[in-house]
Amino acid sequence: MKTAFLGLGVMGGYMSANLATAGYSVNAWNRTPNRPGVKIALEAGANLVSSIQEAVTDVDIICTCVGDIPDVEAVILGKNGVIHFAKPGAIVIDFSTIGSAAARLISEQLKPANLHFLDAPVSGGDIGAKNGTLTIMVGGDENIFKMAQPILQTLGKNIRYCGTVGSGQAVKLCNQILASLNMVGICEAILLAEKQGIDPNLMVEICSTGAAGSWALSNLGLKVAHGDFEPGFMIKHILKDLRIVQETLDSDPSLPGTELANHLFKRVQHLDPGLGENQGTQAMIRAYKEG
Structure with a gap:
């Protein structure tokens, strides 16, 4: 699968690096390019790109790991967000912590573009992100969850399906x-x-x-x-x-x-x-x- 990883902070840098190390093609993007996580992703073999459009065009799974609810909404639904450039049928996995209501709202707005959404917040800190031992709590359609499991198992050790969208949150x-x-x-x-x-x-x-x-x-x-x-x-x-x-x-x-x-x-x-x-x-x- 071709993947994109948006957000290369304390967690995202290591997570994108683990995907690249595992052999996935990873387009990596960060709003601020001179962060330690960017270097970590690059050294692992990720392809650093300068825009969300470049990152998500023609990829199968799009991972996001950013800060607060407005940041997630901007990256996924904003003027230059994922929703405008991702191919139909792509899976968007958000690893941020944004609460159930925000996750359900994002999922509903992605449906008309034929984009699937999983909320998948993580626990385990930078240690878990670096070692690929995160606990990942996933909400969304169970069939989509099963399709995304290889990606999730590369990033975490304890992967749990929690139910419909928002359940992971x-x-x-x-x-x-x-x-x-x-x-x-x-x-x-x-x-x-x-x-x-x-x-x-x-x-x-x-x-x-x-x-x-x-x-x-x-x-x-x-x-x-x-x-x-x-x-x-x-x-x-x-x-x-x-x-x-x-x-x-x-x-x-x-x-x-x-x-x-x-x-x-x-x-x-x-x-x-x-x-x-x-x-x-x-x-x-x-x-x-x-x-």
């Missing part, structure tokens, strides 16, 4: 609540370890093997302990996701734990000044120590 928002509250627990456990004179590295190592173990503790707990705030997933992106959670709930029911995590991330967002949002979610610890 629904599961991803639940994932983001869990990830956010995991980070609250990690930060507070590390603070308690330090208060008691226990090496946080030791605490992370031991607790990762017990009932409190999690991907977040094993992968991000050590980063918190070492003060390593390089982003695998930026604070500004988790804040976007939690905003979509809030919009989906419309305050019914209220989620006090999620509201706390959102508050702590926002405190870090405004540090440095305002550059804190570009750090990884593990920088939440700064809200306790500096905020």
Whole structure:
């Protein structure tokens, strides 16, 4: 299959590289050309192009991985978007986190152009994107999902079909609540370890093997302990996701734990000044120590 990959950020650069390494023909496009992800895609053998039109013309599967809902809508439905240049029958797979309502809207607008849509948000951070071990939650027509599975299996280890369009997004928002509250627990456990004179590295190592173990503790707990705030997933992106959670709930029911995590991330967002949002979610610890 000929593929296009639109959006070569922290995740997309590695994901497009994995497709190219696996032997797929990949037209890669990024709105800003001088990003690290662009270099990663190029070095893996992707074909860097300068426009969406050039990227998607005559390809079978079009992957998008960008930021917020307006970014996804611009790339897919905008004036120079996918909808105007993709060939009929092509499959559009969006790996962004945009919520169920936005996914359904995009899918409906693609139907008159005979373009198929899968919402396929991912979890696993830059580590999972680099290693091809992402969890991918997919919503859409099941037959289209089956057609896209070879691509998805190149990018992830745990591929789950969740149901109709928007179902992948629904599961991803639940994932983001869990990830956010995991980070609250990690930060507070590390603070308690330090208060008691226990090496946080030791605490992370031991607790990762017990009932409190999690991907977040094993992968991000050590980063918190070492003060390593390089982003695998930026604070500004988790804040976007939690905003979509809030919009989906419309305050019914209220989620006090999620509201706390959102508050702590926002405190870090405004540090440095305002550059804190570009750090990884593990920088939440700064809200306790500096905020």
